[in-house]
Amino acid sequence: MKIGIFGAGHMGSAMIKGWVQSNEIKPEDILVKGGRSNTAAKLQKTIPFKLTDSVADFNQVDIIFLAVKTPIILPVIHELKNFLKSSIPIVSVSAGVPVSEMQVALGEEYPVAQAIPNTPVQINQGITGIVYTDSITDAQKEMIHQSLAILGMVKEITADNINIFGTLAGCGPAFVDVFMEALGDAAVLHGMNRELAYEVVANMVSGAANLLSESKKHPGELKDGVTSPGGTTIKGVVALEKNGFRYATISSIDSIMDSYK
Numbered sequence: 139m140k141i142g143i144f145g146a147g148h149m150g151s152a153m154i155k156g157w158v159q160s161n162e163i164k165p166e167d168i169l170v171k172g173g174r175s176n177t178a179a180k181l182q183k184t185i186p187f188k189l190t191d192s193v194a195d196f197n198q199v200d201i202i203f204l205a206v207k208t209p210i211i212l213p214v215i216h217e218l219k220n221f222l223k224s225s226i227p228i229v230s231v232s233a234g235v236p237v238s239e240m241q242v243a244l245g246e247e248y249p250v251a252q253a254i255p256n257t258p259v260q261i262n263q264g265i266t267g268i269v270y271t272d273s274i275t276d277a278q279k280e281m282i283h284q285s286l287a288i289l290g291m292v293k294e295i296t297a298d299n300i301n302i303f304g305t306l307a308g309c310g311p312a313f314v315d316v317f318m319e320a321l322g323d324a325a326v327l328h329g330m331n332r333e334l335a336y337e338v339v340a341n342m343v344s345g346a347a348n349l350l351s352e353s354k355k356h357p358g359e360l361k362d363g364v365t366s367p368g369g370t371t372i373k374g375v376v377a378l379e380k381n382g383f384r385y386a387t388i389s390s391i392d393s394i395m396d397s398y399k
């Protein structure tokens with residue numbers, strides 16, 4: 139599969155790294171076009187993908203991803219429209235431009251989709267939500283799915299869930315990072331060195347997450363399994379609740395969702 143991608147910034151580079159390190163996509167099968175600051179050229183020094191300045195070169199790929207900032211998505215689409223000789227599927231990873239707007243720009247029949255990946259795609263442990271349009275054929279769907287499944291889990295979602303998906307999966311890692319850093323601070327406060335603390339925290343968080351996925355139990359049930367009557371863990375849970383942990387968590391998501399209104 140030959141993949142084309144516009145933009146090798148935070149998200150574009152994370153996707154490129156994930157594809158290459160999977161060994162399922164060869165670097166030479168990835169065609170990249172960057173912007174004005176040479177970000178893509180710098181990345182190419184470590185990952186030998188094909189780099190181009192020519193939009194016409196994207197006629198050689200099977201699928202085109204747009205990993206540019208939201209205001210640049212439609213200008214890039216208009217540029218592509220002038221140069222593409224056939225209907226190569228275009229997948230935008232921007233949360234800000236709905237598929238309906240891309241469809242208007244490209245024509246109702248053009249195969250477009252909107253994907254929301256998150257940064258763990260760079261280690262093939264991401265999760266990507268994808269919205270397809272009716273113009274995507276089953277074969278194109280399969281190809282898009284395959285390319286994204288290399289990067290982690292893929293979930294087909296509806297257009298009305300794109301913002302909450304992006305908030306949970308895309309912004310969520312930052313909240314977990316803050317939580318992990320705070321746990322690390324607490325460990326340092328009690329005499330553990332920071333390096334060991336982050337190793338313990340990262341393994342604890344990924345273990346708890348994997349247990350939730352694999353056991354299919356309710357998170358509350360898993361929490362109940364750790365909190366014995368009168369024990370230490372419930373004291374910690376009470377301290378979290380006293381400090382509004384649950385409300386703070388819900389508010390973090392809610393405040394982002396408010397910003398979309």
Ligand SMILES: NC(=O)c1ccc[n+]([C@@H]2O[C@H](COP(=O)([O-])OP(=O)(O)OC[C@H]3O[C@@H](n4cnc5c(N)ncnc54)[C@H](OP(=O)(O)O)[C@@H]3O)[C@@H](O)[C@H]2O)c1
Pocket residue numbers: 144145146147148149150171172173174175176177178204205206207208210214231232233234254255256257308
């Ligand atoms: N970051 C996330 O966690 C995340 C999650 C989900 C979705 N997204 C989406 O991913 C998109 C990119 O976000 P980002 O955080 O990766 O932004 P970013 O780091 O600023 O990367 C955007 C890249 O686009 C390049 N670019 C600008 N104009 C271009 C053009 N005309 N042709 C080709 N490339 C061009 C820029 O290149 P230069 O640096 O060389 O100018 C830059 O490296 C956004 O739409 C965002 O909504 C991000």
